Amino acid sequence: MTRSPAPASAAPPIRLRHPLPPPPHLSTRPRSKEPHSSYASTSSSASPEFFSTSNATSPYYTSSHPSPASTSSGSSLRTPPDLLVNGSSVGHKVGKAVPAVNSWNGRAVKPREERKLSADEIRRRKRLLGDLPQLELLQLPSPPPSPKPAAAATKRPRDDDRAVARHGSHSPTTMTQLAAAYRSAARELKHAADARAASASASRPSYVAARPTEVSALQQLDAVLLFCHAFWLDDLASPRCVAKNWISLFGLLRYATNAHADLGNDVLLGVCRLVEAAVLRKLHRHDSAMLLRDIATADVDEIKAAVERQTADLERADRLASQARNLLAVPNLAAYPELCKTALASTVPNTEVAARGLDASTPKCAFAWPLDCITPMPFIVAFGRAAVAEHALTANVHYVPVKVPTT
DSSP: OOOOOOOOOOOOOOOOOOOOOOOOOOOSOOOOOSOTTTSOOOTOOOGGGGGOOOOSSBBOOSSOOOHHHHHSTTTOOOOOGGEEEEEEEOOOOOOOOOBBOOOTTBOOOOOOOOOOOOOHHHHHHHHHTTTSOOOOOOOOOOOOOOOOOOGGGOOOOHHHHHSOOOSSOOOHHHHHHHHHHHHHHHHHHHHHHHHHHHHHHHHHHHTTTTTTOHHHHHHHHHHHHHHHHHHHHHHHSSSOOHHHHHHTHHHHOOOOOOOOHHOHHHHHHHHHHHHHHHHHHHHHHHHHHHHHHTTTTTTTHHHHHHHHHHHHHHOOOEEEEEEEHHTTTTHHHHHHHHHHHHHHTTOOOOOOOHHHOOOTTOOOOOSSSSSTTOOOOHHHHHHHHHHHHHHHHHOOOOOOOOOOOEE
């Protein structure tokens, strides 16, 4: 079916400033049914018969102005605008795959060429791999040293031999006097416990001579607690932890621990376990500080021995703290009603500042709760002395914890 040309209008022709391009040539020949590609032709080789079905320059443009496809070189008039890249159509060619186009910017994706190595190149690379040395013979270069921080130029002094009063505490002289008073009271209790244990063993048969008495066990534990408070005051008066004081405590502490374990005093045994765990933690911190201070000049064997000792102390402290937590649980504390009531109703903060204002000279003083191995030593001392006093009342033991003269 052919279209008849439109009748000529009688009106004069319109003269445009920019004349339109001539319309495509209309062909009366029937379309060829031979298979061909609709997008295979270009503007230079396009046949007029391919444009016989359209009077416009592009099926996607309805205005009288020419489309970008008709004005760009090397593009087809039938290229839709969504396949145009920067005003020109993608150059499709017969026999080749259509290149991919990015949907976000409309740019054609550059195809990646397949890289195939030749046989000679493969053999050459295999020879290079075969000539490499064994991996165990390779030695990687040492990494460069870490840059020193800017604050390293101003090193703060690690130790100071001068005694400095800490905030919220007594003066060094006062703390030294208080430590001497607690140490003297603890020494008297220790001697009294040793004398009582010796007299009891002399009046008993040999097979029960080693069993401690309630009074001597309470005296030993009270002496341990007073020694702990004295050593804590010594640490406050000195610039660092006095490790030799705490190390000297283990002998008496072992006697008190064995005595209360034999007598079945679970709460007092928990106090002994807690004291030992706290002392081991304190020594671990001291040894770590000394190791960091002397690590540059220390021998390798010394460092190894120090690390092994610290590891053993830390593991034992954790085990003792776990045992003390079970022994000082509320079901066991229920045997001492006043102690349990004071512990559960305690509002004292478990801080070092609050511990410095505590007076542990009497068995009846406030303490923080709950307790652990990093609790300040005065709270452990106050709790232990309160437990000793109530155990003496509950078990009808004729022992009253001593009052340390602090004035």
